[in-house]
Amino acid sequence: MALGNPSSRKLYIHSDPNMSMVFPVGEDDLCLRHSSASTNGSGPSFSEPNRSSGEGSPMTMSPWNQTSHFNKPFDDENVPPNCLIGSLTREEGHIYSLAASDDLLYTGSDSKNIRVWKNLKEFTGFKSNSGLVKAIVISGQKIYTGHQDGKIRVWKVSVKNPGVHKRAGTLPSLKEILKSSIKPSNYIEVKPKRSLWIKHSDALSCLSLNEEQGLLYSASWYRTFKVWRTSDYKCLESVHAHDDAVNSVVSSSGDMVFTGSADGTIKVWKRE
Numbered sequence: 001m002a003l004g005n006p007s008s009r010k011l012y013i014h015s016d017p018n019m020s021m022v023f024p025v026g027e028d029d030l031c032l033r034h035s036s037a038s039t040n041g042s043g044p045s046f047s048e049p050n051r052s053s054g055e056g057s058p059m060t061m062s063p064w065n066q067t068s069h070f071n072k073p074f075d076d077e078n079v080p081p082n083c084l085i086g087s088l089t090r091e092e093g094h095i096y097s098l099a100a101s102d103d104l105l106y107t108g109s110d111s112k113n114i115r116v117w118k119n120l121k122e123f124t125g126f127k128s129n130s131g132l133v134k135a136i137v138i139s140g141q142k143i144y145t146g147h148q149d150g151k152i153r154v155w156k157v158s159v160k161n162p163g164v165h166k167r168a169g170t171l172p173s174l175k176e177i178l179k180s181s182i183k184p185s186n187y188i189e190v191k192p193k194r195s196l197w198i199k200h201s202d203a204l205s206c207l208s209l210n211e212e213q214g215l216l217y218s219a220s221w222y223r224t225f226k227v228w229r230t231s232d233y234k235c236l237e238s239v240h241a242h243d244d245a246v247n248s249v250v251s252s253s254g255d256m257v258f259t260g261s262a263d264g265t266i267k268v269w270k271r272e
Helices: 175-181
Strands: 012-014 032-035 045-047 095-099 106-111 113-118 121-127 133-137 142-147 151-155 165-171 187-191 194-196 206-212 215-220 224-229 232-241 246-251 256-261 266-271
Touching: 095 142, 113 133, 142 206, 215 232, 215 246, 224 246
Parallel strands: 095 133, 133 206, 206 246
Antiparallel strands: 012 266, 095 106, 106 113, 113 121, 133 142, 142 151, 151 165, 187 194, 206 215, 215 224, 224 232, 246 256, 256 266
8 A cells, every 4th residue: 555645644664475576587698789770770689699709798798898989078969879988087085876867967985075077077066074975866956865874964956056055954863863862762663563773873875765755765784774754854664674784775656665685685665
């Protein structure tokens, strides 16, 4: 059953033990090759790789691996298909997260900086004092960033100056943390009946946004994922999902949520 309006109903999540997912694998994989058909407008063709010669490996057969002589300024009309057209470089350590919105690319690294790129050039940037940026998701003029300290920062683009980003909130807020520490009844309810700390207890690893439901999902290395309401940044629920770190979470447009873990499993959850 769909959750509906998140502000008017309590949210529960459970896994469906009756759901099985089978991914058939054919005898031979198909590789996408560029042929003369792609140049005459009929599109690329699929053909079987020659495994004995080794030329059918994903690396060698990928059109992205071909050398490009493209050296013109960046322009959508000038860009040839399936080739490297540029590289964005900023000496700030490892890149952990990417998110795109219209013609802007957001990148997060272990430098505490979130860089914004436009047309293969640095457009602007903003800094968090909370350590490396593990995840980024974007919703309109809001940018959500997940961090090593287990918190989520919310940023808004300035109406007057698109190059300026201001922090609009932190999940959980200091107020919510204080309420939970003073009054244990304010802890998040989880199944089975017990309480769980409102803040991620380990590094936040990933984010997923369901704009239709107004819900933000976050997961961490502490084997849990949490559900936040974007209208007031309230944590609605925390789910102990896996036996090891949760490395990815995806929310579908319907009622399904998928989590992937270092324990080697992918779990499917359904909202009630």
